[in-house]
Amino acid sequence: MEHKEQVSDLKSDIERLTVGELVRATAAGLDADGVLTARIDAELLVAHVLGLSRSDLVVERHRELSRAEQERVAELAARRAAREPLQYIVGEWGFRRLTLTVDERALIPRPETETVVARCLALLRDLDAPLVLDVGTGSGAIALAIADEHAGARVTGVDVSEDALSLARENAARTGLVVDFHRHDMLAGLPGDPWDLVVSNPPYVRPEEATGLAPEVVDWEPHVALFGGGHTETLVRAAADALTPGGALVLESYDERARAVAELLAQEGFTEIVVTRDIAGRDRVVEGRRPT
Ligand SMILES: C[S@@+](CC[C@H](N)C(=O)[O-])C[C@H]1O[C@@H](n2cnc3c(N)ncnc32)[C@H](O)[C@@H]1O
Numbered sequence: 001m002e003h004k005e006q007v008s009d010l011k012s013d014i015e016r017l018t019v020g021e022l023v024r025a026t027a028a029g030l031d032a033d034g035v036l037t038a039r040i041d042a043e044l045l046v047a048h049v050l051g052l053s054r055s056d057l058v059v060e061r062h063r064e065l066s067r068a069e070q071e072r073v074a075e076l077a078a079r080r081a082a083r084e085p086l087q088y089i090v091g092e093w094g095f096r097r098l099t100l101t102v103d104e105r106a107l108i109p110r111p112e113t114e115t116v117v118a119r120c121l122a123l124l125r126d127l128d129a130p131l132v133l134d135v136g137t138g139s140g141a142i143a144l145a146i147a148d149e150h151a152g153a154r155v156t157g158v159d160v161s162e163d164a165l166s167l168a169r170e171n172a173a174r175t176g177l178v179v180d181f182h183r184h185d186m187l188a189g190l191p192g193d194p195w196d197l198v199v200s201n202p203p204y205v206r207p208e209e210a211t212g213l214a215p216e217v218v219d220w221e222p223h224v225a226l227f228g229g230g231h232t233e234t235l236v237r238a239a240a241d242a243l244t245p246g247g248a249l250v251l252e253s254y255d256e257r258a259r260a261v262a263e264l265l266a267q268e269g270f271t272e273i274v275v276t277r278d279i280a281g282r283d284r285v286v287e288g289r290r291p292t
Contacts (some may be wrong), residue, residue: 017070020061022046026077033081041086045076048090083215096145100171105163107225109141112278113201116252117145119276119285120199123248128152130196133242135186135235136160138225140168140179142199147177158184158191161224187234190242198239201252203228232261240268243290250287258283 017025027042035041047054049072050065065073079089087093087108092101095109096117102108120142124130129152134143137157147155157179159165168181184191190198205226210218217226232251239249249270253261258275265273270288278284 105167106138135200190238194244202231245292
């Protein structure tokens, strides 16, 4: 009897939680489970379940939630506590001007990769209808953002993963953008036309660096998207032949590695080599032009 009363008290407590209280309780739970971004993740999960924006949560903070809504948040928070990436749980994520579907078929597009797109657009500025190749397109993020922001660009995206390609095609349909996605292994060279621009965010984590990766990354994102051996080097060599004279190669890399990639471009005869920092101030994007 006493137990029943406790259960019924608990139920009525659950029913009385407001948006603000649920955000706080969810954040405390995630924090206790070691999620570093507990508060922001709690806000995004509650907002997702309620169909609100994060900023709406403040306005709605006194709204009482239904039991079903609370249970749904608890379900999603348990997935997050198991370190599933927030982006996979909510199922979509912003990249440049686009909202893309994201799931375990491909890498989650990162904010630093937006800098890659910015460099591509700058290099394409004077071309009306450039031919662009995105190698290792994943969710299609880079290819679709270029198609979105350069009206005349004719963009192809290739990947070795059929899973990634199916997601990229869904994102093309979702955004209404035209990109030709097809399967190609970059280790076999580069396909097709002489390109005005080749861009890639290739897999560049060395297998021995796996221990340094967050569980969200190493336990959830496709390993074919993360771990590379010689992809960057192969790409640089293949791009030297696949580009039109004066065509540009744009590669994502990371901190310490970026300078070595720039040197590789110089060895292969690229000119106008530039290393650009990402929004966090780290060397991230390496570009160069094939001599005319
Ligand atoms: C770091 S992810 C980048 C995904 C996407 N471009 C982005 O920036 O979000 C690398 C991509 O390269 C693909 N990939 C790995 N090995 C490949 C290969 N040999 N040939 C073509 N694509 C490959 C992976 O499937 C993955 O989609």
